Amino acid sequence: MPEIILSINAGSSSVKVSVYKASTTDPSSRNPVLLAEAQIEGLTAPPATLKYERQKQDSPLDSPSHSFAGKSKEPFKIKGKKVGDITSQEDAFKWILDWLKKDDGLPELQDIEDIRYTCHRVVHGGDYPRSQVVDEDTYHHIETLSDLAPLHNAPALSIIRAVTKHLPHATNVAYFDSSFHATIPPHIHTYPIDQEIAKTNQLRKYGFHGISYKFIVNAVADHLSKPKSSLNIIALHLGSGASACCIKAGQSLDTSMGLTPLAGLPGATRSGSIDPSLVFHFTHEAGMPSSSSSTSMRITRAEEILNKQSGWKSLTGTTDFGEISSRGTPECELAFAIFVDRVLGYVASYFVKLGGEVDALVFSGGIGERGFRLRKSVVEGVRCLGFEIDEKRNESIEEGVVVDVGKEGARFRTLVCRTDEQLQMARGVLEERGRWEEAGESGKVGGG
Ligand SMILES: Nc1ncnc2c1ncn2[C@@H]1O[C@H](COP(=O)(O)OP(=O)(O)O)[C@@H](O)[C@H]1O
Numbered sequence: 001m002p003e004i005i006l007s008i009n010a011g012s013s014s015v016k017v018s019v020y021k022a023s024t025t026d027p028s029s030r031n032p033v034l035l036a037e038a039q040i041e042g043l044t045a046p047p048a049t050l051k052y053e054r055q056k057q058d059s060p061l062d063s064p065s066h067s068f069a070g071k072s073k074e075p076f077k078i079k080g081k082k083v084g085d086i087t088s089q090e091d092a093f094k095w096i097l098d099w100l101k102k103d104d105g106l107p108e109l110q111d112i113e114d115i116r117y118t119c120h121r122v123v124h125g126g127d128y129p130r131s132q133v134v135d136e137d138t139y140h141h142i143e144t145l146s147d148l149a150p151l152h153n154a155p156a157l158s159i160i161r162a163v164t165k166h167l168p169h170a171t172n173v174a175y176f177d178s179s180f181h182a183t184i185p186p187h188i189h190t191y192p193i194d195q196e197i198a199k200t201n202q203l204r205k206y207g208f209h210g211i212s213y214k215f216i217v218n219a220v221a222d223h224l225s226k227p228k229s230s231l232n233i234i235a236l237h238l239g240s241g242a243s244a245c246c247i248k249a250g251q252s253l254d255t256s257m258g259l260t261p262l263a264g265l266p267g268a269t270r271s272g273s274i275d276p277s278l279v280f281h282f283t284h285e286a287g288m289p290s291s292s293s294s295t296s297m298r299i300t301r302a303e304e305i306l307n308k309q310s311g312w313k314s315l316t317g318t319t320d321f322g323e324i325s326s327r328g329t330p331e332c333e334l335a336f337a338i339f340v341d342r343v344l345g346y347v348a349s350y351f352v353k354l355g356g357e358v359d360a361l362v363f364s365g366g367i368g369e370r371g372f373r374l375r376k377s378v379v380e381g382v383r384c385l386g387f388e389i390d391e392k393r394n395e396s397i398e399e400g401v402v403v404d405v406g407k408e409g410a411r412f413r414t415l416v417c418r419t420d421e422q423l424q425m426a427r428g429v430l431e432e433r434g435r436w437e438e439a440g441e442s443g444k445v446g447g448g
């Protein structure tokens, strides 16, 4: 029986699920075989839509083709299919699970008991330095961190609960966005506030998008044929949530997000960094509980406004940065210019932190990978540092995981990395499963 891994990435505006099987020809291989990828995007800009891609099957199927989605042995692609009124990550996951089970072209999923592992991207993992098999304790610990990642942790937990209900045989493993940043030194992760209170309440910079940054480090090191241990890059993960990361010798030295994913760059509905006193001038109710607080997640009006009612949405009415880049209205041009300005601030700061020894500036995430106008503006903004864009390469980027978009002969390279958080997690499963199996960890939760 094939061992199936479902890799689930609950972002703030999307849910991406990749289906893998462990290699049957080489059981020791750490590279899982991709079977299909499903993504529901636009959760914050309805109607949500499906993108689905099934790979060509590598072995003939026994049953005759009766797939609802094309001939079963053939690869299959669909994009932009409206999926109705889906606005939560949990509903998006359930919809995708149902879709996958119904796809006759995916015989590996006909028997859901073959789904051996489900890995989950959990944004805030507090002090967890590595992935965890989710049992009752881990589940509740992640829940206590929900207030610190109000757009993410609770949705990820709702998916873990759904897996426990619908796929009771699977082992749930949590991969944390924050773990990659465990290497940030104290003078960078410490906030200049009362240290006793900071320690008691664990108030420090954690940083996020770490699963993506780990993938980027591996992929860029491969692309540049450099060992990870000597790789210095400035990486930008620009999606609905956006962050920058200063990576020295393959490790996180600094990142723009902080105690929560609100700090740093603006995002689809997030303000990014602002003067902390601003919110008390915005509303007198800043400290009151928000109406979206629940027993498992308590947030204030201030957090609600800055996380969910700010960013591109508040400036332009849309959260789609593709539209913002092309619409041409004064509001969209202002939003675009704000983003470029804030990104430039981090690139310049990290360039200095790396002492100018930079292997590449790397763009990734939905906007970083698809937003050619943004890449052009950012790279032109740091031309004085030695980065130059190749307009042709930038406008129609080549196939591949890592692609050069910088001008030949420029002092520093500019790359686009098609990041893949799901693949990073699935590789982790193949690397670590021996350890869990030895420890007899079951990954079953009652669901809180
Ligand atoms: N052609 C495009 N140009 C610029 N931005 C785009 C384009 N297409 C999509 N995007 C942006 O990418 C974002 C999604 O990025 P992604 O990293 O997938 O988000 P998430 O944070 O949900 O994981 C969308 O919100 C949209 O703003």
Ligand SMILES: CC(=O)OP(=O)(O)O
Pocket (backbone or CB within 6 Å): 010, 011, 012, 013, 123, 177, 208, 209, 239, 240, 241, 242, 261
């Ligand atoms: C941490 C974060 O903001 O993630 P995303 O961009 O997927 O919402």
Ligand SMILES: [Mg+2]
Pocket (backbone or CB within 6 Å): 011, 012, 239, 240
């Ligand atoms: Mg994301």
